[in-house]
Amino acid sequence: MDHKEFRVKAKEMVDYIADYLENIRDHRVYPSVQPGYLHKRLPNEAPQLPESWDDIFKDVENHIMPGIVHWQSPHMHAYFPALTSYPSIMGEMLSSALNVLCFTWASSPAGTELETIAMNWLGKLLGLPECFLNEKNDSPGGGVIQTTASEATLVSLLAARTRALMELSSLNPDMQSSELLGHLICYCSDQAHSSVEKAGLIGLVRMRYIESDEHQCMRGVKLEEAILNDKDKGLVPFWVCATLGTTGSVAFDNLREIGEVCEKHSTWLHVDAAYAGSAFICPEYRHWLDGVDMADSFAFNPSKWLMVNFDCTAMWVKDSTALHRTFNVNPIYLRHENSGKAIDYMVGTQDANTRNKIDITEKINDDTILENYNDKCDSSVTNSDEGYPLSEDFYDGSDEEANLHGYNAIASGCQSKIQLENPDKNEPLHWQIPLSRRFRALKLWFVLRNYGVVGLQKHIREGVRLAQKFEALVLADQRFDIPQQRNLGMVAFRLKGDNTLTERLLKRLNGRGHIHAVPACFKGVYVIRFTVTSQRTTNQDILDDWSEIKTVASEILMETFG
Ligand code: PLP
Numbered sequence: 219m220d221h222k223e224f225r226v227k228a229k230e231m232v233d234y235i236a237d238y239l240e241n242i243r244d245h246r247v248y249p250s251v252q253p254g255y256l257h258k259r260l261p262n263e264a265p266q267l268p269e270s271w272d273d274i275f276k277d278v279e280n281h282i283m284p285g286i287v288h289w290q291s292p293h294m295h296a297y298f299p300a301l302t303s304y305p306s307i308m309g310e311m312l313s314s315a316l317n318v319l320c321f322t323w324a325s326s327p328a329g330t331e332l333e334t335i336a337m338n339w340l341g342k343l344l345g346l347p348e349c350f351l352n353e354k355n356d357s358p359g360g361g362v363i364q365t366t367a368s369e370a371t372l373v374s375l376l377a378a379r380t381r382a383l384m385e386l387s388s389l390n391p392d393m394q395s396s397e398l399l400g401h402l403i404c405y406c407s408d409q410a411h412s413s414v415e416k417a418g419l420i421g422l423v424r425m426r427y428i429e430s431d432e433h434q435c436m437r438g439v440k441l442e443e444a445i446l447n448d449k450d451k452g453l454v455p456f457w458v459c460a461t462l463g464t465t466g467s468v469a470f471d472n473l474r475e476i477g478e479v480c481e482k483h484s485t486w487l488h489v490d491a492a493y494a495g496s497a498f499i500c501p502e503y504r505h506w507l508d509g510v511d512m513a514d515s516f517a518f519n520p521s522k523w524l525m526v527n528f529d530c531t532a533m534w535v536k537d538s539t540a541l542h543r544t545f546n547v548n549p550i551y552l553r554h555e556n557s558g559k560a561i562d563y564m565v566g567t568q569d570a571n572t573r574n575k576i577d578i579t580e581k582i583n584d585d586t587i588l589e590n591y592n593d594k595c596d597s598s599v600t601n602s603d604e605g606y607p608l609s610e611d612f613y614d615g616s617d618e619e620a621n622l623h624g625y626n627a628i629a630s631g632c633q634s635k636i637q638l639e640n641p642d643k644n645e646p647l648h649w650q651i652p653l654s655r656r657f658r659a660l661k662l663w664f665v666l667r668n669y670g671v672v673g674l675q676k677h678i679r680e681g682v683r684l685a686q687k688f689e690a691l692v693l694a695d696q697r698f699d700i701p702q703q704r705n706l707g708m709v710a711f712r713l714k715g716d717n718t719l720t721e722r723l724l725k726r727l728n729g730r731g732h733i734h735a736v737p738a739c740f741k742g743v744y745v746i747r748f749t750v751t752s753q754r755t756t757n758q759d760i761l762d763d764w765s766e767i768k769t770v771a772s773e774i775l776m777e778t779f780g
Pocket of ligand 1: 298365366367368411413465490491519
């Protein structure tokens with residue numbers, strides 16, 4: 219494709235996109251294809267000779283579109299929203315064309331600086347405390363765009379782990395990092411997203427799941443009980459993840475209570491607000507943020523509800539040096555003459571050899587990781603043998619004993635290096651795991667400017683209003699129940715009676731393909747999650763969806779009870 223053809227075909231593509239989005243209701247939201255459908259339709263090898271754009275695009279219509287789930291459809295109620303918008307698409311177009319990799323300031327100054335500016339704007343929009351912003355050059359706090367909430371959680375856990383290991387190693391200079399690692403323990407609620415469990419798995423640390431209350435919220439009392447219990451066993455609590463807007467029921471952990479416990483026990487507090495974070499641009503929802511001043515890191519996905527294309531997770535930290543300590547590498551090819559004067563989202567610049575460093579080398583064996591995982595997934599751990607107390611009376615320091623406990627990282631296999639150090643105050647910081655990073659700030663900046671605060675607030679409020687409308691329809695029908703309180707744009711509902719009725723209802727609804735939803739289970743109670751996703755959803759869409767649900771429910775009840 220040359221530039222002449224690109225001008226023509228790209229304009230056609232823009233029309234195609236606009237037609238697609240404006241006529242999205244013409245598509246059945248869930249496709250009717252079966253696994254492997256595309257393999258049967260496309261050749262096994264890439265073409266030897268160039269193919270015309272028209273031929274390629276014909277295949278999009280004939281073969282790709284039939285296998286698409288239409289996430290932008292007003293009838294898409296599964297998961298959480300993954301919205302796009304025209305200004306965001308424009309941001310993606312331009313950033314695709316520029317294709318700059320914004321890992322250092324020098325690799326694309328505008329990319330780096332726009333990210334800092336947009337993240338400050340967004341942080342203020344949410345009402346985050348000033349300590350999370352990066353408005354002054356020497357401010358330790360700041361925002362960074364990560365790919366996903368899962369990655370933000372992992373980054374936070376690793377940073378907290380490094381901080382805890384530093385403290386432990388200064389108190390126990392004779393102990394190896396693998397021994398110290400075995401003492402660490404972190405916490406989240408039993409309603410936290412699976413990505414939190416995954417972060418613990420990757421971080422090789424034990425995770426304890428705190429039983430949520432009757433509203434699916436984690437409370438300070440239960441958390442503190444668990445922390446005190448674990449301390450008694452010689453474990454070292456170091457990280458807590460609070461969820462604002464759980465995946466199952468959009469429940470909110472009690473941030474103030476949890477923050478107070480974290481401050482008291484000096485643990486890092488991470489806030490995962492993947493979906494609900496967008497709502498905090500409306501002041502009326504910020505009461506759930508009470509206590510956020512006690513958090514160390516906070517993340518949400520503008521790529522969910524705020525109409526910024528995936529991928530875009532906004533993450534703020536109070537002390538970015540904690541990230542730097544964790545991700546410190548400094549190869550010569552990434553240094554530049556302005557190093558230290560601006561943010562480098564990926565790399566540091568000070569000569570690594572000049573630092574006062576504690577190098578800890580670990581060899582990690584796959585079996586040990588598995589053993590570790592199985593062990594830490596057990597939330598009912600009560601035996602003090604499960605952890606090793608720092609006292610050598612309890613732990614003899616041998617690899618054999620460490621392996622027994624499932625937390626030793628010493629064995630043959632791959633080698634990872636944890637470098638614990640105290641960074642220089644003026645040194646640039648590391649903010650993420652990958653080196654390369656897309657110019658994601660562009661789409662965020664376009665959306666913030668093109669909608670304005672008022673436009674974005676209107677969008678969030680309309681989503682909530684439509685969810686309230688759906689909730690009222692469900693509650694007016696005696697056959698249905700809403701076992702958990704609705705929060706924001708999600709209603710979790712069920713047919714009264716045995717779980718199997720609701721399971722059959724959901725299966726049949728998804729099979730018909732007019733609406734798409736997924737289930738959740740609250741302490742054994744099976745529900746259908748109905749999330750209002752699209753900014754195109756109207757009152758009529760909600761009425762149509764409810765009518766579809768009622769029709770299928772009547773069929774099922776008739777088949778079951780006659
Ligand atoms: N945290 C919560 C509360 C979520 O609901 C989700 C996904 O919906 C995630 C984390 C994972 O988000 P991501 O796909 O951005 O990793």
